[in-house]
Amino acid sequence: MPNPYDGPEYRRLLTAARRSLERTGGDLTGSVSVSYPDDAERKAIIGVTGQYRPEGSSRITVRLADLDAAVLEATGHGLPDLLAGLGAPLRNRPAERQRLVAESAAVLRSTEKSPLHSLREWFREWVSVIRWDGTMTRLVNVGEQRRVGQAVRVLEVLEARAGVPVQLAELAAEVTGDTKALNHGTTLSTLVMRALALRAGVHKPVTTEERRELWDSGGVVVDDLASRVLVLNLPSDGKGLGEWLTGAARLGMPFYVTLQQLVELQVIVRPLLVYVCENPAVLRRAAAELGAGSAPLVCTEGQPSTAFHRLAVALKRGGGELRYHGDFDWPGVAIAGSIMRRHSARPWRMSAADYIAGVRADAAHVRLTGTPQPTPWDPELGEVMTATGRALYEESVADALIADLPGPCA
Numbered sequence: 001m002p003n004p005y006d007g008p009e010y011r012r013l014l015t016a017a018r019r020s021l022e023r024t025g026g027d028l029t030g031s032v033s034v035s036y037p038d039d040a041e042r043k044a045i046i047g048v049t050g051q052y053r054p055e056g057s058s059r060i061t062v063r064l065a066d067l068d069a070a071v072l073e074a075t076g077h078g079l080p081d082l083l084a085g086l087g088a089p090l091r092n093r094p095a096e097r098q099r100l101v102a103e104s105a106a107v108l109r110s111t112e113k114s115p116l117h118s119l120r121e122w123f124r125e126w127v128s129v130i131r132w133d134g135t136m137t138r139l140v141n142v143g144e145q146r147r148v149g150q151a152v153r154v155l156e157v158l159e160a161r162a163g164v165p166v167q168l169a170e171l172a173a174e175v176t177g178d179t180k181a182l183n184h185g186t187t188l189s190t191l192v193m194r195a196l197a198l199r200a201g202v203h204k205p206v207t208t209e210e211r212r213e214l215w216d217s218g219g220v221v222v223d224d225l226a227s228r229v230l231v232l233n234l235p236s237d238g239k240g241l242g243e244w245l246t247g248a249a250r251l252g253m254p255f256y257v258t259l260q261q262l263v264e265l266q267v268i269v270r271p272l273l274v275y276v277c278e279n280p281a282v283l284r285r286a287a288a289e290l291g292a293g294s295a296p297l298v299c300t301e302g303q304p305s306t307a308f309h310r311l312a313v314a315l316k317r318g319g320g321e322l323r324y325h326g327d328f329d330w331p332g333v334a335i336a337g338s339i340m341r342r343h344s345a346r347p348w349r350m351s352a353a354d355y356i357a358g359v360r361a362d363a364a365h366v367r368l369t370g371t372p373q374p375t376p377w378d379p380e381l382g383e384v385m386t387a388t389g390r391a392l393y394e395e396s397v398a399d400a401l402i403a404d405l406p407g408p409c410a
Contacts, residue, residue: 004074005082009040013048017067018083018090025094026080028068033061103140104131107148114152116159123155126195135191144187150175151191154182163219163342165259165306171220184211200303201334201371216305227259229308230299232283233292234269241265252291254283259307262314269318274298275348275405276312278326278335279394286405295405300326304339312343323348325401328355328385328392330370340377349400352380355388358397365390 005014016032024030034041037060042053045060048070053060068079075082080090108131116123130136130148139145153175158166172182182189193211196218197204205211215222233249236242241261248255274296277283283299300308312322322345326332339345359365368389375382394401 003082003085005071006086007044009038009044012037012041013045013062013067014083014086017064017079018087020064021080021083022091022093025092026090028064028079031061031063032067033059035059100137100140103145104137107136107140107145110149111152114156116152116155120159120199122199123195126198129194129198130191139187147187147191150181150188151195154188154192155195158218158220161219163306163309165219165221165263165310167224168215168220168222184208201331201373202303213303213305216307217303219306219309221259221306224260224263225258227305227307228256229305229311230280230283230301231255231257231311232287232297232299233294234274234296234298237268237270238266241267249296250292252287252294254287257307257311259305259310262307262310267311267314269315269320272296273321273323274315275401276300276322276324276339276345277394277401278302278332281395282325282398282401285398285402289402290405293406297405300335300339303335309342312339312345316343322346325349325394327394328358329366329368330373332394333373333375333382333385337374337376347377349397349404350381351378352384354397354400355381355384355392358392358400359388359390365392367391 012034013032016034020030020032021027034045036058037045037053039055042055042057042060045062046053049062049066064079071077071079071082077085083090108127111117111127114123117127136145136148139147154171157171157175168182169179172188173179175181176188180186182192193205193214196214200214200217202214205214212222212226216227221227231245231248232254233252234255235246235249237246241257242265245255245257245267276298278300280299280301283297286294286297298308298311304312315322322339322343324336324339324345325348326336328350336347336350340347368385368391372382372386375385
């Protein structure tokens with residue numbers, strides 16, 4: 001039997017009724033209106049309400065209770081059943097909002113149960129960000145709230161590994177059972193990357209290289225051939241890699257060491273003092289001006305890679321000592337602090353006095369921006385940088401650094 005309300009003359013009236021019932025959770029005490037009804041719509045509404053409506057009316061209002069009663073009399077079913085039969089089931093938006101609030105609160109409580117919540121400020125900041133920017137609610141709304149819990153678990157695993165390298169696919173499988181769950185573009189990858197960026201004090205990665213470096217900062221290997229570290233004059237024992245390093249040192253040639261080489265080939269570094277810089281321009285100058293006469297030098301090329309950390313461990317295990325220098329800006333200070341803590345490195349011309357001397361010698365400076373970072377090796381450094389408000393990049397003080405490399409550190 002055809003539905004008597006399936007004609008075009010009822011369409012706008014029923015659409016307005018659907019909006020009202022969905023907005024109020026099925027409340028039939030309100031009214032709906034049709035603006036500038038045509039003659040067919042006007043007559044249909046007269047038939048529903050039993051009330052005459054003059055031609056040319058700019059708006060006709062119908063009580064939902066009257067419409068419900070008319071529908072019940074004509075079809076044997078109420079207005080909600082009619083609307084569900086003509087289209088999608090009615091939504092209960094107030095109930096949906098309550099569910100979203102309740103489930104979002106449950107997700108939030110689950111993040112607060114993580115040990116990282118009490119231990120790491122960056123973790124608390126991450127939770128706050130994904131809560132207030134709507135990410136958490138959106139995930140709940142599409143039934144993907146479990147991704148937040150998985151992201152928390154990934155971060156907990158990385159924290160427990162303390163920088164011990166793990167392959168990306170292996171990490172994804174361990175947490176989710178799916179080796180591709182952390183691939184670029186997935187919800188889980190996006191969540192974890194945002195947390196790692198906050199932990200590292202850097203912006204959200206945009207390029208493939210930035211993403212790889214950020215994963216590296218957390219000890220996650222996306223590509224063990226792409227994870228690499230640049231070295232100069234680092235003679236070592238061991239077949240393969242040790243021989244290559246020794247040969248390159250004999251010639252004073254810069255040499256890239258990949259993580260794959262460090263994993264597959266044993267390298268035994270002789271006890272020695274090794275300088276570490278952040279910018280490859282410094283190493284390039286050392287190779288060009290000092291060649292084989294330069295002291296051993298390792299370059300992080302910005303954020304230290306997993307390959308760098310693995311090499312640093314080998315250096316320390318062999319009795320070596322690391323001296324570190326980097327940029328005098330807040331990201332550079334954060335890198336310096338991380339390397340000093342993790343590898344017991346000592347500062348190399350990274351004092352307040354070195355910063356002041358460099359700033360005075362170079363009039364062209366970029367304004368210091370970002371979140372100030374602690375400088376426990378020289379508390380005065382952070383204070384002076386904040387007061388001066390200028391960044392001092394490593395290339396600007398390269399003359400002093402190169403002067404240290406032929407002999408002992410000044």
